[in-house]
Amino acid sequence: MTVAKIRLCVDQALGARQSVTLTEAQAHYLFGVMREGAGARILAFNGRDGEWLCEVTEAGRRKGSLACREHVRVQDAPSDLWLLFAPVKKARTDFIVEKAVEMGVARILPVMTDFTNAERFRRDKALAHVREAAEQCGRLTIPEVTEPAPLARVLAGWSPGRRILWADEERAGEGSARDVLAGAAPGPWAILIGPEGGFSAAERDCLRAAPFVTPVALGPRILRAETAAVALLALWQAHLGDWAAA
Amino acid sequence: MTVAKIRLCVDQALGARQSVTLTEAQAHYLFGVMREGAGARILAFNGRDGEWLCEVTEAGRRKGSLACREHVRVQDAPSDLWLLFAPVKKARTDFIVEKAVEMGVARILPVMTDFTNAERFRRDKALAHVREAAEQCGRLTIPEVTEPAPLARVLAGWSPGRRILWADEERAGEGSARDVLAGAAPGPWAILIGPEGGFSAAERDCLRAAPFVTPVALGPRILRAETAAVALLALWQAHLGDWAAA
Numbered sequence: 073m074t075v076a077k078i079r080l081c082v083d084q085a086l087g088a089r090q091s092v093t094l095t096e097a098q099a100h101y102l103f104g105v106m107r108e109g110a111g112a113r114i115l116a117f118n119g120r121d122g123e124w125l126c127e128v129t130e131a132g133r134r135k136g137s138l139a140c141r142e143h144v145r146v147q148d149a150p151s152d153l154w155l156l157f158a159p160v161k162k163a164r165t166d167f168i169v170e171k172a173v174e175m176g177v178a179r180i181l182p183v184m185t186d187f188t189n190a191e192r193f194r195r196d197k198a199l200a201h202v203r204e205a206a207e208q209c210g211r212l213t214i215p216e217v218t219e220p221a222p223l224a225r226v227l228a229g230w231s232p233g234r235r236i237l238w239a240d241e242e243r244a245g246e247g248s249a250r251d252v253l254a255g256a257a258p259g260p261w262a263i264l265i266g267p268e269g270g271f272s273a274a275e276r277d278c279l280r281a282a283p284f285v286t287p288v289a290l291g292p293r294i295l296r297a298e299t300a301a302v303a304l305l306a307l308w309q310a311h312l313g314d315w316a317a318a
Numbered sequence: 319m320t321v322a323k324i325r326l327c328v329d330q331a332l333g334a335r336q337s338v339t340l341t342e343a344q345a346h347y348l349f350g351v352m353r354e355g356a357g358a359r360i361l362a363f364n365g366r367d368g369e370w371l372c373e374v375t376e377a378g379r380r381k382g383s384l385a386c387r388e389h390v391r392v393q394d395a396p397s398d399l400w401l402l403f404a405p406v407k408k409a410r411t412d413f414i415v416e417k418a419v420e421m422g423v424a425r426i427l428p429v430m431t432d433f434t435n436a437e438r439f440r441r442d443k444a445l446a447h448v449r450e451a452a453e454q455c456g457r458l459t460i461p462e463v464t465e466p467a468p469l470a471r472v473l474a475g476w477s478p479g480r481r482i483l484w485a486d487e488e489r490a491g492e493g494s495a496r497d498v499l500a501g502a503a504p505g506p507w508a509i510l511i512g513p514e515g516g517f518s519a520a521e522r523d524c525l526r527a528a529p530f531v532t533p534v535a536l537g538p539r540i541l542r543a544e545t546a547a548v549a550l551l552a553l554w555q556a557h558l559g560d561w562a563a564a
Contacts (some may be wrong), residue, residue, distance in 0.1 A: 167413075174545050176537065209539040250556040291422065291554075291561035293455040299420050299548060306536075306549035307556055310496040313536035 079115040079123075080105060081203040081214060086121040086140055092127065094136040105130045112139060119214040122147040134250075150178040151212045151313040152260045154237070155305070156226065156265035158185045159193040159296050167298045168265075173205035173215055175305035176314060181262075182220040186272035193220045223275060232284045234260035237308065239300045240279075240287035241270055249288040249304060253311040256286075260313050263308060265301045321511045324352060325361040325369075326448040327460060332367040332386050337375065341381040349377045350521035358386060363452075365460040380518035396424040396459045396561040398506045402472065402482070402550070404431045404513035405439040406543050413544045414511075415444050419451035419461055427508075428466040437489040439466045469521060480506035484555065485546045486525075486533035487516055495534040495550060499557040502532075509554060511547045515530060 080102075094102065102108045112128045116138060118188040123145035126138035135299050138316045155177045172180050180202070182193045198217045206214050230236075237252070264285070271279065279285050290300055328347075329336050340348065348354045358374045362384060368392035405411045405541045418426050426448070428439045444463045452460050477534035478484075483498070508530075517525065523530050536546055555561040 116428040165529055170542075171545055174539055174541050175549075192414055192563050209541065211539055215377060248556065248561055250562065289561075291555055291559075293420055293422060294458055295455065296416075303421075303543060303552035306552045310553055312496065313537075315494055315535075316496065 074224040078102065078108070078112075078115065079207040079210070080138075081207050082116050082118050084118065084127075086118055086124045088140060088143070090140045092116060092126065092138040092140070094138065095220070096134045098132055099132060101255065102128070102138060103133070113141075113143070116140070117145075117212050120147060121213055125302065144218055145212060146272045147198040148212055150211070150215070151176050151309065152198040153177050153305070153308060153313060154181060154234070154260075154262035155213075155265070155301065156181045156183050156223075157263055157265040157297060157301060158183055158188045158223075160268055164296065164298050166197075166201055168301050169201045169217070170205045171209070171298060172305070173202055174209045175302065176211065176214070176309060177215050177305065179216045179218065181226065183223040183226050183264075184220055185223045185267050185274055187269040190265045195219060216292045223271075224278060227278060227282055230282070230284060233264055234284065236262045236264050236282070236285045237304065238264045238279055238285050238287045239266065239290050239295075239304050241266065241290075241294065241300075242276075243287050247288055247289055249307050250286045250311075252286060253307055257314060258312050261308065261312065263301070263304050265297050265304070266298060320321050320521065321400055324348065324354070324358075325363065325453040325456070326384075328362050330364065331363055332362055332370045332372075334386065334389070336370075336386045338362060338384040338386070340384065342380045343377060345380055345382040345456055348374070349379070349382060350384045359387075361390070361442065362386070362393075364533070365457050365458070366393060369458055391458060394458055396457070396461070397422050397555065398421050398509035399538065399549065399554060399559060400425040400480070400506075401511070402427045402428060402429050402508055403511040403543060404434045404469075404471075404549060405466065405554065406430055406514055410542065410544050411439065412443075412447055414547050415447045416451045417544060417548045418551070419448050419457070420455045421455065421548065423461050424459070424550065425462045425464065425465045427472065429469040429472050429510075430466055431469045431513050432521055433509070433515040434513045441465060469517075470485060470524060473524060473528055476528070476530060482510050482528070483550065484510045484525055484531050485512065485536050485541075485550050487512065487536075487546075488522075490534050491536040495536055495553050496557075498532055498534045499553055501546045502558060504521050504558050506518060507558065508545045509550050511543050511550070542543070 080181040125142040370386040371388040376383040
């Protein structure tokens with residue numbers, strides 16, 4: 073379709089005859105790190121206007137601009153899939169956020185649980201990771217990231233039309249994720265991954281009582297949070313999401 | 319079953335009335351880092367004798383020993399699943415090795431490809447990661463790690479009774495991994511994950527010509543190597559492996 077390899081996530085509008093002003097960080101990346109210059113072809117997306125092949129029209133040390141040349145992909149919508157997860161140690165939290173983007177999640181919801189590591193979740197950093205991962209994995213949408221909120225409050229305000237698939241580590245030997253997903257209806261879903269150390273007894277009671285929560289087992293081994301997240305997102309996408317389409 | 323939380327992967331035999339001499343690193347971990355002492359209960363496994371509840375009988379700064387007290391789990395065998403992957407940057411390679419262990423792979427085979435980052439794969443470091451991940455995820459088996467070998471040589475010497483499921487990034491829109499796995503027979507399998515940048519044209523021809531290789535698509539987005547590995551291992555385990563058993 074095009075030889076442009078670099079993709080940029082921008083905030084500005086994209087369209088015929090539109091120009092885009094680069095941020096300082098984008099100019100540094102494009103012209104300092106990647107050694108591109110005026111005339112280079114770049115792909116740009118903003119989550120609303122599809123993907124545009126752009127040409128670099130100005131290349132400075134700390135600034136630059138693009139001109140939209142060709143509309144190469146029409147805007148799409150992500151799978152209606154959210155990820156709820158309890159932030160773990162920093163590197164693994166970053167990893168979960170990156171993987172959620174690659175796996176096509178529409179909204180990322182950090183939840184605080186009784187056993188969540190108190191380390192603060194930095195939403196600004198997560199948003200930067202989200203944009204970078206979206207550029208890298210080729211998606212046209214930019215997942216939302218909510219402010220961290222206690223699990224109990226999230227569940228209390230939950231809209232029951234969206235089902236939650238809960239990776240329940242105490243459920244080994246009961247319903248396998250594949251069996252549950254094979255019988256599941258399409259529609260709005262969320263995936264819930266617990267903290268290292270699992271959920272507290274009170275949280276488990278709360279989850280088991282919620283009519284919109286379905287616990288599933290992910291095999292006989294203990295999975296780290298980021299492994300469970302990728303695995304369950306893959307099974308969901310394969311059965312109900314955009315991996316199912318042949 | 320037991321309140322022992324710490325699991326140690328040991329080399330020595332385990333059995334009734336057996337004692338185990340700890341390595342210096344294990345003694346440091348148990349007594350220095352985890353603050354355990356004589357009388358503490360530890361789980362030990364060696365990949366052959368199942369899992370044993372042991373008691374610390376000697377706790378020194380750089381040495382220690384355990385006595386086997388109770389045979390708590392019978393030795394099992396891993397799923398007959400291998401992972402072939404092209405080493406990528408160090409942190410992500412470590413990650414792939416860790417995830418292969420959690421996902422129940424029996425053998426990890428690093429392969430060198432035309433576009434593999436030349437960075438050296440350190441088998442000794444990988445083996446240490448494997449043991450640590452096996453301790454953490456509760457498995458009783460210790461995956462093998464082979465020396466890195468060129469993909470072409472690995473394919474030339476391949477035993478055709480073991481099928482290879484190839485995460486083919488150019489196959490988006492063709493056969494989905496779920497459809498292929500739903501129709502696949504159990505038996506020996508391997509999963510092949512390519513390097514960042516994909517396989518060369520010559521490698522692709524070679525893979526497409528091999529009768530034991532089945533290419534599959536993993537959705538519309540570009541996945542990093544470690545994401546593709548976890549996702550395809552999850553789909554395999556869910557359909558043909560030890561996640562399928564309800």
